[in-house]
Amino acid sequence: MKNDLDFCPEFKYQNIMTRITVAKGDGIGPEIMDATLQILNAAGAKLIIDEIAVGEQVYLSGNSSGIAPESWETIRRNKVFLKAPITTPQGGGYKSLNVTTRKALGLFANVRPCASLHPYVHTKHPQMDVVIIRENEEDLYAGIEHQQTDEVVQCLKLISRPGSEKIIRYAFEYARQYGRKKVSCFTKDNIMKQTDGLFHAVFDEVAKEYPDIENEHWIIDIGAAKLADTPENFDVIVLPNLYGDVLSDVAAQITGSVGLAGSANIGEECAMFEAIHGSAPRRAGQNLANPSGLLQGAIQMLNHIGQSEVAERVHNAWLKTIEDGIHTYDIYKEGVSVEKVGTREFAEAIIARLGASPSKLSPVTYKEAKAIEIKPYKRAPRQEKKLVGVDLFVHWDGTDPELLAQELKNIEFGQIKLSMITNRGVKVWPEGFKETFCTDHWRCRFKAPENGTMDAENIVALLSNALTQNIEVIKTENLYYFNGRQGFSLGQGQ
Amino acid sequence: MKNDLDFCPEFKYQNIMTRITVAKGDGIGPEIMDATLQILNAAGAKLIIDEIAVGEQVYLSGNSSGIAPESWETIRRNKVFLKAPITTPQGGGYKSLNVTTRKALGLFANVRPCASLHPYVHTKHPQMDVVIIRENEEDLYAGIEHQQTDEVVQCLKLISRPGSEKIIRYAFEYARQYGRKKVSCFTKDNIMKQTDGLFHAVFDEVAKEYPDIENEHWIIDIGAAKLADTPENFDVIVLPNLYGDVLSDVAAQITGSVGLAGSANIGEECAMFEAIHGSAPRRAGQNLANPSGLLQGAIQMLNHIGQSEVAERVHNAWLKTIEDGIHTYDIYKEGVSVEKVGTREFAEAIIARLGASPSKLSPVTYKEAKAIEIKPYKRAPRQEKKLVGVDLFVHWDGTDPELLAQELKNIEFGQIKLSMITNRGVKVWPEGFKETFCTDHWRCRFKAPENGTMDAENIVALLSNALTQNIEVIKTENLYYFNGRQGFSLGQGQ
Numbered sequence A, B: 001m002k003n004d005l006d007f008c009p010e011f012k013y014q015n016i017m018t019r020i021t022v023a024k025g026d027g028i029g030p031e032i033m034d035a036t037l038q039i040l041n042a043a044g045a046k047l048i049i050d051e052i053a054v055g056e057q058v059y060l061s062g063n064s065s066g067i068a069p070e071s072w073e074t075i076r077r078n079k080v081f082l083k084a085p086i087t088t089p090q091g092g093g094y095k096s097l098n099v100t101t102r103k104a105l106g107l108f109a110n111v112r113p114c115a116s117l118h119p120y121v122h123t124k125h126p127q128m129d130v131v132i133i134r135e136n137e138e139d140l141y142a143g144i145e146h147q148q149t150d151e152v153v154q155c156l157k158l159i160s161r162p163g164s165e166k167i168i169r170y171a172f173e174y175a176r177q178y179g180r181k182k183v184s185c186f187t188k189d190n191i192m193k194q195t196d197g198l199f200h201a202v203f204d205e206v207a208k209e210y211p212d213i214e215n216e217h218w219i220i221d222i223g224a225a226k227l228a229d230t231p232e233n234f235d236v237i238v239l240p241n242l243y244g245d246v247l248s249d250v251a252a253q254i255t256g257s258v259g260l261a262g263s264a265n266i267g268e269e270c271a272m273f274e275a276i277h278g279s280a281p282r283r284a285g286q287n288l289a290n291p292s293g294l295l296q297g298a299i300q301m302l303n304h305i306g307q308s309e310v311a312e313r314v315h316n317a318w319l320k321t322i323e324d325g326i327h328t329y330d331i332y333k334e335g336v337s338v339e340k341v342g343t344r345e346f347a348e349a350i351i352a353r354l355g356a357s358p359s360k361l362s363p364v365t366y367k368e369a370k371a372i373e374i375k376p377y378k379r380a381p382r383q384e385k386k387l388v389g390v391d392l393f394v395h396w397d398g399t400d401p402e403l404l405a406q407e408l409k410n411i412e413f414g415q416i417k418l419s420m421i422t423n424r425g426v427k428v429w430p431e432g433f434k435e436t437f438c439t440d441h442w443r444c445r446f447k448a449p450e451n452g453t454m455d456a457e458n459i460v461a462l463l464s465n466a467l468t469q470n471i472e473v474i475k476t477e478n479l480y481y482f483n484g485r486q487g488f489s490l491g492q493g494q
Helices: A010-016 A029-042 A056-060 A069-078 A095-103 A161-177 A195-207 A220-229 A240-256 A292-304 A308-323 A344-354 A403-408 A455-468 B010-016 B029-042 B056-060 B069-078 B097-104 B162-177 B194-206 B220-229 B242-252 B294-304 B308-323 B344-352 B401-409 B456-468
Strands: A018-023 A047-052 A080-083 A109-115 A129-135 A146-149 A152-160 A182-187 A213-221 A236-239 A262-266 A271-275 A384-395 A417-423 A426-429 A441-447 A475-482 B018-023 B049-053 B080-083 B110-113 B129-135 B145-147 B152-160 B182-187 B212-217 B236-239 B260-266 B273-277 B383-395 B417-425 B426-429 B440-448 B475-482
Touching: A010 B273, A018 A029, A018 A069, A018 A161, A029 A292, A029 A308, A029 B401, A047 A069, A069 A080, A069 A161, A080 A292, A080 B069, A109 A161, A109 A240, A109 A292, A109 B029, A129 A161, A129 A240, A129 B220, A129 B475, A146 A308, A146 B475, A152 A195, A152 B194, A161 A182, A161 A236, A182 A195, A182 A220, A182 A240, A195 A213, A195 B152, A213 A220, A213 A344, A220 A236, A220 A240, A220 B242, A236 A240, A240 B220, A271 A292, A292 A308, A292 B194, A308 A344, A384 A455, A403 A417, A403 A426, A403 A441, A403 B069, A455 A475, A455 B152, A475 B145, B010 B440, B018 B029, B018 B069, B029 B294, B029 B308, B029 B344, B049 B069, B110 B242, B110 B294, B129 B242, B152 B162, B152 B194, B162 B182, B162 B194, B162 B236, B182 B194, B182 B220, B182 B242, B194 B212, B194 B242, B212 B220, B236 B242, B260 B294, B273 B294, B308 B344, B383 B456, B401 B417, B401 B426
Parallel strands: A018 A047, A018 A080, A080 A271, A129 A236, A182 A213, A182 A236, B018 B049, B018 B080, B080 B273, B129 B236, B182 B212, B182 B236
Antiparallel strands: A109 A129, A109 A262, A146 A152, A152 B152, A262 A271, A384 A441, A384 A475, A417 A426, A417 A441, A475 B475, B110 B129, B110 B260, B145 B152, B260 B273, B383 B440, B383 B475, B417 B426, B417 B440
C-alpha cells in the first residue's frame, strides 16, 4: 500500500487545500488511519497532512501528557486534528490526552451521531437516528474535588452561562445546518434549580431564536428512560457534560454499532475528530479492525472544513458497502453479511463504491455543510450583587446539632446570626429530626437580618471568631442576591 | 366495597399485628390503595392501619410540606409507611413530600425491582430481572447550590463514607436475602477520583465481606449503555444518588411496564413503600387505574415486616393474573390479553388466584424475608489532618490570567504563595493556553511550600489581604492531607 501521507503534494494545490494534523495513535490506530486516509484521498479530499506522534511511546518516553510540545504547536496552528485511538499506559501519573486536548483547546462541543444500520447491524431500535451534543468543558468534569472531613468528600458541579449558551446555540445551529427538526434538552432542574435551572433557562432563551426548530425539555431520568426505550422519538439532544457522557454512550450502544461511531470535538478555534472506540491492541497489526468509527469522524471533519461534497460521497459509499454485506469481523453475521473482509479490503470496497448511494439504507445529503459558527458569547454588564450571609462548613465530630449550635452562637457578632445548620443538605437545626443521619460535615449558615446586608469584612471576622473558639471551618460559600434574585438554595426541610 | 381500613380490628390481633401508616393520596391514589389493601387483607396480611392525609388538600390548606405535624408523628411512631401517589399543586413554595420524607427520616436506600413480564407486557428485553439499589440521601441531591458570580453557578456533590458504606452493605445484604448472584457498582471514578473514587473503594472493601456474591464495577457511561442494551446481564446494581435516579428510570422503562413498578425507601428506623408512578388525576374515579405499582410496593413492605409468606402469595397470584391475560387498560393488548378489567375487578382476579402460582412466568419465593439489617456504621478515629493550602475562588471580570496573578501576588505573605489559577478546572496560570475560554469565576490556589503546612490563621490573613486589595473572594476550600494522603485534585493541565 502506498504511503497515504504523500497523496496530496503540498506544492500543487496549496491554495485550495486544508492543512490538518493527523495522529495514527496506538494499537489498531495506524491501520484504521491508513484506511481512512486512503478513502479520503480516493474521494478527492483536498488535505495537506502534518503527522504527529501521540500516545503510548510518547508517554513512555517521559512525557506525562502523551504529546510533545512541538506537536501541540502543530495542532494549534492547523486547528483541525484527526486522531486515531491511543493507549494510555497502565500506572499512575499519565494524563488523558483527550481530556487535556478538549479542555486546553476549549473544545466545548462533543457531537456524536448515533444511527442504526438495521438490518445490516443488529439493533433493537431499527429506526434510530439521534445526534447527541454534549457540553464538553464544565459540569462535574471541571475536576475540582476536595476531601473536607474524615467522612465527606466533595466535587464541584459548575454550570456557566457562557458554557450553556455556546453549547445550546451550537445544537440549534447544527440542527438547522443538517436539516434536523427538533432539539431536546435534558436536565434535572426540578432538583438542581440553580445549576441545571440555568442550563434549562438558557435553552428556553436560545430556542426562541430558532422558531423553525422544534424544542422540548425532559427531566433527565424520564428523558434517559425514553431515549433508551424509544430513541426513534428523538432527533438532536443537547446535554450538560455528565448527562451527555452517559447518554451518548447509551445512544451509541443501542444502535448496535458502537464500534462504528465517530465523534467531533469542536471549539471556537480548533476541532478534533476521532472514533469513539479504543485502540484495541489485541487486534492490532492483523488487518482485522473496522475503520468505520474513524471514517465517521473524518466525515464530520470534511463537513467542518467545508468539503461537504466529499463527505457526502464517502458517507454514501460507506453505507452502500455496509448494505452490500461487505463486513469486517466485528459486524459479520452469517445470513446477513455477504463477505468477511479485512481493514484494507473494506477500504477498497468503499473506494470502489465512491459515487454510489445506498438503496435500502437512507442516503445522506450534506448540502453546503461548513464549520458551524455561533454568535460569540457577549458578557453582560455586571449585576448588582448583595452579600447577605455566608455558609461556613465545619468539621465536627459530635452528634447533637444543638451542641454545635451553642458553640456557633459564640462566634455570632452584631446582627450576623446563625440561621440554620444542615448535614448533607438536610436541616438539622433548628428543629431537626432525630432520624436524620449526621456525618462529621456540617454546613452552618450565618445571615444578616431579613433584608439586611453584610460586608466581606464580616466574613473575615466570623472566621477569626471561629479560630478563637476552636471551630474548624474547612470551607466557606458566600450568599448573594444578584439583581434582587436569591442566589442560593434553602436547606432541605427549611 | 367495604371499608378496607376496618378489615383488621385492632383489639383482636394486636400481639401479632404490625401497625402501619397508610396515605391514600390524590388522583387515582384512593382507588389503587383500596384495591391493594383489599388484596393484602384477603391474603391474610396482619396489619393495623393508621390512615393519614397527605397531598393536594393538605398543601392547599396552607401546609407547604403537604403533611400535618401530627401525621409526621404517626409516621415516625409506626415506622412503616405505605403511600399512594400524591399531587403537588402547581406554583411555587410547595415542597416535595417525597424528598422531605426521604431526607428527614434518613431513608438512605431506594430499592426498585425491574422485571420483564414478557410476553404479557411488551418489552424489547424479555429476560430482564434487575434490582436497582440507589443511595437516596447525598450526592448532588443534597441540594446545596450557590450562584457565585454573574456567570457561574455551583452545586455541591457530597459523597460520604457512612453514606457509601450503608448503601453498599444494604445492596449485598439484599442480594444475599433474595438469592441474587451478583452486585454491580457504577461510578465515574476515572474522572471523579475522590468522590466516586470513595464510593468505588468502599464497594471493593464491602464486597470482600460477601465472597458468596459476585461483584463488578463499571464506569457509569459504559455500564449505563450495557444496562440499556443487555439488561439481562445484570442482577443487583448499586449506585450513588444521581446515577441511580437516572438508571432506575431507564431500567423500569425498558421492562415495558413502568406503570407496574413499586419501590421501597428504607432507613435505619423507618421505611416507606410506594408505586413509582404519579397520581394520574385524569384517570381518577373511573375504576380504570392499574393498582400493580402500589401492590409491588406493598409486597416489598410485607417482606420488610417479616410477613414474607403473605408477600409470596400475593406476588404469585398477581403474576398468575397477568399471565391469565386479566389486564387493566394500560397493558391491555388485543391478541395477548384475555379480558380488560377495571381496578376493582383486577384486584378481585388477584384475590381469586391467591394460592396459585404462574406457570409461564417464573414464580417468586420469599423464604423468611425480613427487614434487612446492616451492621451499623462505626466512625473511625480521627485521621491526622494537615492543612497545606487553600483555594480562594474569585469573581473577576478580566480576561488575562496574568493580570489576575499579579493582583493575587499582592496578597501572598510569608511562605504562602500563589501556585495556580484555574478557570472551570483548567489551569490558566502559570502557562495556560490562549484557546481556553474563561468565565468570571477563578479558582486561585495558595499553598505552603513543598512539604510545609499552614495554619487556619493564614487563611484569615489571606482573606484580610484580599479585602484590602479589593479582590472579591466568593468562596474558599481548604486543602488538606488526611493521614498523609492528598485530599484535593490537581488542576487540569497542571
